[in-house]
Amino acid sequence: MNTYRSGPTTDRIEHRAFTLDDCEAFYRLNSHPEVMRFTGEPPLSSIEEARQAISNYPDFETVGYGRWACVLKDTGAVIGFCGLKYLPELDEVDVGFRFFPEYWGQGIATETSRACIDFGFDVLKLQRILGLVLSENTASIRVLEKTGMIRNGEVEYDGEYALKYQINRP
């Protein structure tokens, strides 16, 4: 199994695994009420939780890829995450993304999710990739649509019903 601790590079963004140097940014992102609003996940409540989450993130070791930190090339700042996650309960892979609000509305999620989907097909040779989103999350739905994903029913995930979007290997 190959391990991809670095993901795709786009015009504006580099993708790489989070490290413990990112604890503060990871905590700010994953405790921000606006960011977490439609994610279905509880916000982090301390930097220590962020440290644990980064330290105990198994995906690169178990499946070789995961959610990557998104680093803005211009400044070197971690501005969010985007990446592919294997979901054992569904035996599927989904694309997921989350950014600080000051970077919303600039096409960044569309740019990174397209690149991650291409990586999934070209490098990982996946057959299909899902996008799971709460129906209220209109911005996220728009991003999934802009990547070419098509809605295909609903799925119960983490105790909530999410809309299921899907794109097949070209």
Ligand SMILES: CC(C)(COP(=O)(O)OP(=O)(O)OC[C@H]1O[C@@H](n2cnc3c(N)ncnc32)[C@H](O)[C@@H]1OP(=O)(O)O)[C@@H](O)C(=O)NCCC(=O)NCCS
């Ligand atoms: C969802 C999110 C990643 C989008 O990031 P982004 O970089 O702003 O996305 P983009 O700029 O690439 O595209 C956003 C699209 O949604 C549209 N949009 C934004 N807010 C919207 C709203 N409230 N209603 C409808 N459309 C909206 C934008 O107009 C744009 O579409 P357009 O290009 O056709 O105009 C960002 O809002 C975020 O981090 N949200 C919090 C975390 C989250 O919910 N993640 C997804 C969990 S499934």
